[in-house]
Amino acid sequence: MNEPMHRFKYTKLSKEAIDGKLVPTAAGPICMSEYSDFLSGKTFKIVTDNGPVLSYAFKSKNRLVLAEKGETTVESGYGALTLKHVVFFSHMVPGTQKGFNVVLDLTNDLATVFEVWFSGYKDNREVQRQMYYGYIEIPGKESPTTRHHLTNRIEGKGFHWIQDTGVETLEFYPSIVSSSFVELTRRGDELTYCAPSDFIMINDNMYIYDRVECEFSGVMTIYVMDLFSVTQIGARLGFNEKDALEYYMFRGSGEIVGQLAVLEPFNDHGDKIAFGPNMTPAAKKGERMVYRPLQSFANMTEDEVHQAGLKKTTVFDPDANMAAHSLPFSDFLAGKELTVRYDDGPVWNYRFDDAKKLRWRREGEAQWREEAYRAFEPDDGMIFFCHLRSGTKPAECKKIVLDFANGLTTCVNSRMGTEYMGNEVSYQIAFGVIEMKGVEAPRYVRHALTDELAGRAFSWSYSDQMTSMHAYSTPHSASWTIYMDNQALGAQWSAPCKYVKLRDDVYLFSLVEEACNGGQMTVVINAKIMHDCGFGFSGGKNGLEIGIIGALARNIGCYDVKRFFGPKPRKSVNVDGRLEAKVSRNLK
Amino acid sequence: MNREETTSRSIGGPMKPSTERRSFIWKTGAAFTALFAAASAGASKPTAVKNESLEDKVARLSDQLGVLGDMNAIRKLHHAYGSGLDRGAYDDVINLFADDGEARFNGGVFLGKNKGVRRLFVEHFGRGLAENRKAPIQGFLLDHAQQEDIVEVAPDRQSAKARFHCIVQSGVPVESNSSLLAMARLQGQGIAQWWEGGVFDNTYVKEKDVWKISRLDYRAIWQADYALGRSYARPACVRPFSKTYPDDPTGPDMLIPPAPDAQAETEPRRFLIPHPMTRELWNG
Numbered sequence: 001m002n003e004p005m006h007r008f009k010y011t012k013l014s015k016e017a018i019d020g021k022l023v024p025t026a027a028g029p030i031c032m033s034e035y036s037d038f039l040s041g042k043t044f045k046i047v048t049d050n051g052p053v054l055s056y057a058f059k060s061k062n063r064l065v066l067a068e069k070g071e072t073t074v075e076s077g078y079g080a081l082t083l084k085h086v087v088f089f090s091h092m093v094p095g096t097q098k099g100f101n102v103v104l105d106l107t108n109d110l111a112t113v114f115e116v117w118f119s120g121y122k123d124n125r126e127v128q129r130q131m132y133y134g135y136i137e138i139p140g141k142e143s144p145t146t147r148h149h150l151t152n153r154i155e156g157k158g159f160h161w162i163q164d165t166g167v168e169t170l171e172f173y174p175s176i177v178s179s180s181f182v183e184l185t186r187r188g189d190e191l192t193y194c195a196p197s198d199f200i201m202i203n204d205n206m207y208i209y210d211r212v213e214c215e216f217s218g219v220m221t222i223y224v225m226d227l228f229s230v231t232q233i234g235a236r237l238g239f240n241e242k243d244a245l246e247y248y249m250f251r252g253s254g255e256i257v258g259q260l261a262v263l264e265p266f267n268d269h270g271d272k273i274a275f276g277p278n279m280t281p282a283a284k285k286g287e288r289m290v291y292r293p294l295q296s297f298a299n300m301t302e303d304e305v306h307q308a309g310l311k312k313t314t315v316f317d318p319d320a321n322m323a324a325h326s327l328p329f330s331d332f333l334a335g336k337e338l339t340v341r342y343d344d345g346p347v348w349n350y351r352f353d354d355a356k357k358l359r360w361r362r363e364g365e366a367q368w369r370e371e372a373y374r375a376f377e378p379d380d381g382m383i384f385f386c387h388l389r390s391g392t393k394p395a396e397c398k399k400i401v402l403d404f405a406n407g408l409t410t411c412v413n414s415r416m417g418t419e420y421m422g423n424e425v426s427y428q429i430a431f432g433v434i435e436m437k438g439v440e441a442p443r444y445v446r447h448a449l450t451d452e453l454a455g456r457a458f459s460w461s462y463s464d465q466m467t468s469m470h471a472y473s474t475p476h477s478a479s480w481t482i483y484m485d486n487q488a489l490g491a492q493w494s495a496p497c498k499y500v501k502l503r504d505d506v507y508l509f510s511l512v513e514e515a516c517n518g519g520q521m522t523v524v525i526n527a528k529i530m531h532d533c534g535f536g537f538s539g540g541k542n543g544l545e546i547g548i549i550g551a552l553a554r555n556i557g558c559y560d561v562k563r564f565f566g567p568k569p570r571k572s573v574n575v576d577g578r579l580e581a582k583v584s585r586n587l588k
Numbered sequence: 589m590n591r592e593e594t595t596s597r598s599i600g601g602p603m604k605p606s607t608e609r610r611s612f613i614w615k616t617g618a619a620f621t622a623l624f625a626a627a628s629a630g631a632s633k634p635t636a637v638k639n640e641s642l643e644d645k646v647a648r649l650s651d652q653l654g655v656l657g658d659m660n661a662i663r664k665l666h667h668a669y670g671s672g673l674d675r676g677a678y679d680d681v682i683n684l685f686a687d688d689g690e691a692r693f694n695g696g697v698f699l700g701k702n703k704g705v706r707r708l709f710v711e712h713f714g715r716g717l718a719e720n721r722k723a724p725i726q727g728f729l730l731d732h733a734q735q736e737d738i739v740e741v742a743p744d745r746q747s748a749k750a751r752f753h754c755i756v757q758s759g760v761p762v763e764s765n766s767s768l769l770a771m772a773r774l775q776g777q778g779i780a781q782w783w784e785g786g787v788f789d790n791t792y793v794k795e796k797d798v799w800k801i802s803r804l805d806y807r808a809i810w811q812a813d814y815a816l817g818r819s820y821a822r823p824a825c826v827r828p829f830s831k832t833y834p835d836d837p838t839g840p841d842m843l844i845p846p847a848p849d850a851q852a853e854t855e856p857r858r859f860l861i862p863h864p865m866t867r868e869l870w871n872g
Contacts (some may be wrong), residue, residue: 098843177775279776291771319827321764464813465780468768482771491771517767 004496005193005216006294006515007420011243013559015119018097021245022118026094028062028077029235031249032164036082037061039089042386044136046102046111048146053111054100064091066100072270078302079249081233084205088224088234090249101222101235103208105148109136112148112208113143115266122287125239126218130285131198148208150291151201152270154175154227156260158559161232163252170561172313172479173199174260174457174471176270177289178492179211179481190565192477192494196290199270215294220418223252230254245330257506258559260457260471263487274486291491293516298541302422306393309416312543313395315388316374320536324463326550327533330377331355333385333402338439339363340400342432343446358387374548378524378534379506381405385537386522388546395420397537401508401523402434407441409434410500410523412510418537423540424518427510429498450501451475451566453509455559458525459483460532460551469556473498473566478511523549530554605631659739661799662792666752667734669801674731678709685801686793692805695828696840704833704841712838731757745794747802757781757814776816781814785821 013021039058046054053525055067061080067073078091092099105111115133120128133147136484141440150402158172170182170191179197182190195211202208204222216481232252238359240246257323264270276291282288317323335350341347352532355375359368375385389396394416401410410457414427422510433441457471469481479494502524509532510522522536536547638650665684672681685691685701691708698704736753759781762769771776786808793802812821833839862869 276776276779277771278773278779289774291774293767293770296770321762321766321769462768465762466768466772480768482768482775482777484775485777490775493767493771513767517765517770519766540765540767 002187002189004189004191004514005187005213005241006495008216008241010123010125010217010241012123012177013125013239013243015097015124015564018118018124018239020534021239021243024096024245025092025099025140025247026077026090026444029079029090029247030482031079031081031238033081033249033251035061035249036080036087037407038082038087039064039080044138046134047137047143047295048111048112048113048132048134051113051130051134052115054102064089066091066093079235081249081251083224083226083231083233084206086202086224086233088235088249090237094246097105099237101237103148103202104136105202108144108146109141109202110134110144110146110148110202111136114210115222117286122294124219125243126214127212127220127238129136129212129220130286131200148200149271150176150273151199151207152262152268153201153204154199154207154209155262155264155270155489156557158259158561159225159230159254160256160257160561160564161252163232163250165248165250167250167441170257170559170564172196172467172471172473172559173209174479175481175489175492178291178481179209180471180473180492180494181211182474184564190474190476191496192471192473192479194291194494196288196477205259213238214290215292219246223250225255230256243357257561258455258557260469260557260559261555262506263459263483265479265486268486268488270488272490273489273490274484276485286528289491291493293493293508297515297517297579298423299421300423300540302394302417304541305416305422305544306395308455308541309395309539309544313545313548314387314543315372316548317545318548320547321466322462322536323548323550324466325461325531325552326548327376327378328373328431329355329532332377332383332385333375336436337438338434340402340411340432340545341435342409342411342430345411345430345432346413358385359463360387374535376524376550377527378531381504382502382506384508384524384526384533386546388544395533395539397546398459399510399535399537401447401502403502404434404436405448406445406503407434407439408502410447410502410508412508413541414520414522414537418514420515421518423538424514425512425520425537425539427512427520427522429500429510432555433539447500447502447508449475450499450507451562452501454501454565455561457556457558458530458553459556460553462549462551471556471559472499473559473561475562478509500582521549523551526551527553533550595642604832631638654745655741658794658799659743662741662750663737663747665792665799665801666750666788666790669804670734670754673709673713676714678714681709682706685804686795689793689801690803692744692803692844693840695844696832698845699841707833707838708840733757747794748792750790752790754786754788756784756786758784759814783807783812783814783818783821785810785818789822826862851869 040061043057053069057065062077064078065073065075074093076091076094078089080087080089087104090101097119101114103112111134114129116127116129118124135144154173155176156174160170162168170183171181178194180192180194182192195213200208205227208224212220217238217240219238221236221472223232225232235249237247303526312346334355337351339349349361351359358373359370361368373385373387378384383402386399396415399412402456409432409498411430414425414429418424418426431446453472454475459467459469460468467483470478472478476496477494478497479492481489481492484490491518495511495513500508502508505527507525509525512520519536519538521536523532525532530552530553534549536549538545625673667679669684682701682705684707687701689701689705691698691705698708723854733755734752741748759779762780769778786806789805791803792799810821810823812818829840831839832843833841
């Protein structure tokens, strides 16, 4: 079983190790497509605003000479690809850990330079980049006053891309500072991952995009895309999970799989990022907002979580941040008695003393156990309730859907702790039937896992101050993105999750923020009323908590992606073999 | 306070005030009139009394001056309170109270300068909003713009009542362990901001010639989204205290019924002083 990227222990490469691994880059990037010879024989200077002045002389279609600010020249291999009026070339500076990716816009002589380097962050393998906007200096010609610039014009778009390498991805731009991607061929685990990104406008149909897989391999992907033809030219630089160098250029083509709604004011074109008033300005070159939950999340042992829970356990706090828009509690279960029988699983008897107190026992046991509970009624004849299972180590929590109209039940049985850490929830979902007077349960019909939500996106307002956008980007994962003050989408992260279809337009959604904060959200989403209700379960240094969740939804849109998922014959991918072969040749 | 007596007296009119039981409102009214007169450049002479002896005149003016001094001292005291609160200087705020002073806030009464009042400001406000620092934490905003102040000094000038309207710009970091908030903070957000309109109905006591807060009673009347402003205000919704100390470690000594919901736009409030022209009190 492959290790998901958020679990993979990437090697902490030393600066010296990176020096060694970068030696082949002196020959320039490799590419499955033919390089352009457009630049061959040309000499020009690129002037950037508050950045480098780069004097280039292109000796051939794969060798260049660079002088930065008129200093000593260096010769390097490079690669160049063209897309309409745009030339994109990439090279490293031999003997250093830095390089340049340059976009030239031949219609107006504009240039955007991405200086990239390694060993600029505490994790040396993470590619750093700094963007500079500028122009090509042409003697005798007045310098252009316009520049390429940041944009929100492609915010919300989703793509299916196939590179000339055979690498196939789904890439989503729900944010103006982050993007998410699904590796359809490299990994095939149908999980969504997020990376800090830049979105730069060249013109109405051409844009520059980049991302660095921070918190993971640290690999950078950068490309220029043309939305008319849905084609791309780009480069990838970094060290993969085998610590092998990936430095190649690619052509690709794809399709736009959807567009999410953009909620900024109509006069906001995204040329500035509306960070909040407390945003810390970048202190050094390349520094940017990066959500780093894998680094900031403090792992705890099972015992530490248990001890914290003994000190403080909070259940059903009505003033919790995510409870402001919760549905009203239901007293439907008060006075009722029933049994839930799960397929090949547990059988539990329940007695509901009132709207907040229940007793339960395993079938066959004499002793009842008393617990506090809360229940919601997310749809007609459907109850969703939750209770802690007191006194267990690790702590356990049950969230149960009772679908009285159909005699069905689904249970999300959660406990604190995973094989990775004590303060992360693990859970199983069980399907079964309700046994109760007046309820006729079917023998074979069950609630079931579903991909019906895959591709859909909703904003969820937990309170008037807290809204997040969930993109259910695969049948096994979702991303959440935080709105900025101008309602542009900003910081983003993702996690594996499960979706259960309860009824048409009514789903159970359960997500654990794996390797993030370890907490679990389990809600019933009713798309008919655009409202969810449910419960959070988490443990940490502040104790154990079962929280109430309720949020108002808006339909943000949908990506047409379901067809890319599920077991199916995959095209063989030769990226490793062919590229590794080329890298080997370069090494020789 | 004898309102009937007050309303029957004319401010600056011919009726000579009783020197034995001087009307407190008469004093404040006279002071207001004096100020008004001074502001309107000779429109009228300040509270001249016909056939008044020089001695009486000196006594009356001295008294008026004393009341004006008291009023200014109380205003300063309240401004010091607002300033201290805005800066998170809670120890300084506490020292503005009389030893047996009390604070009424959110349906709770906090008794005693060094007990209940300290608990409210240092432990409740300080811990929650300023993390026990003598300065606001990043994202904490409290800015009381004090306005429409009305001060009534008692006849013996040893106690006073005052009403201060205020409009507050408030901002507090949203507390949560959720990843949503962590991400919001990362992009410079994670702060709840709002406008609030409220009224202080305070009492004061003079101890050794120093005015101190005897009872601070703040009531939030309306709140409004920071961006949308007061046109979209709604009645203030501040969750009242539900437990007393020590069940709530930062809770009040007593619970009092929360004030009834007020209208967001306006709330009828009786005037504390008579109308400067009609001499009438308005009870709303």
